[in-house]
Amino acid sequence: MARPRTAPRTVEHPDLSQVSLQQALEALVDPVRRTVVAQLVGAGQDLSCGTFVAPVSLSTLTHHFNVLREAGVIRQYYVGTTKMNALRTDEMDTRFPGLLSAVLAAEAAEGA
Template sequence: MAKHATLPPLHYPAREEITVEGVLRALADPVRLAIVRQLAGTEREISCSGLTVPVTKSTLTHHLSILRQAGVVVGRQEGTTRFNSLRRNDLDTLFPGLLNGVLAAPR
């Protein structure tokens, strides 16, 4: 019987651990902002392979890790696939209008 590779558990800060500085730092990168725009544009989760960004798979993993650690996105594991979604409710509760302002900025 073949063993399936298990991915390490993901760390997400609790809502009260999310800081505006961390969120802004995470959103300052154009690739991460593009990821957040894609997640904000849908009600569904998006798998890592479903994100359209001009970077390698390992670089995408790095960017998603930064977004997760800042509390901007959350992921769910299904087999070997990770599905990502925006922590919109948490961000809107903590920093009303911030995400809308960032997403409304010209590209």
Template sequence: MTTAATPRSLEHPTRAEIRLEGVLHALADPVRLQVVRELAAAEDELSCSYFDLPVTKSTTTHHFRVLRESGVIRQTYRGTAKMNGIRRDDLEALFPGLLAGVLAAADAEAARPSGT
């Protein structure tokens, strides 16, 4: 059962509702993967406004919604800011090593010279 949203909260899937295909779909998009990589490198939650993404504001909102609805991130309001954090414990419990493997592969790909 999905957690119901109140005026200042957002719906998130429960751990049991997180599906592998949804997580993989969310991580397959380069913009969403960039968001997850930046969140993984951060020591704390980051606000949506922290990210400098090469898309419009409405498209950015869409990408965050896909990440949240797939169970990759948790979003909470802190004042007027929407804060984002990776659901590491849930992802690791459901799919051991998946997030670490995807992040390592993304880092390796980013380090490759272009065209290789």
């Protein structure tokens, strides 16, 4: 008997028109989440969850990915069994013009 096919794994993402400025700001206020966003920008490409450097456990990092995804900051998708992360830069800039760049510039200035 043939094994039943399974549906590809998918991740739900919010329509950014339904994300409030408050929700976006709350997602970006946490230093671990800003580090995730900064690493995505610095890489210039999508990154798997396991490639991020963060001062928290993997389960806590998963929570941070979920908060960023639910606020529309990142898009997550699977390549095989690997969960990838991508910034929703264009969509965020349309919904909240300049927010991501301002937060990242402030983060860089604070770190210098």
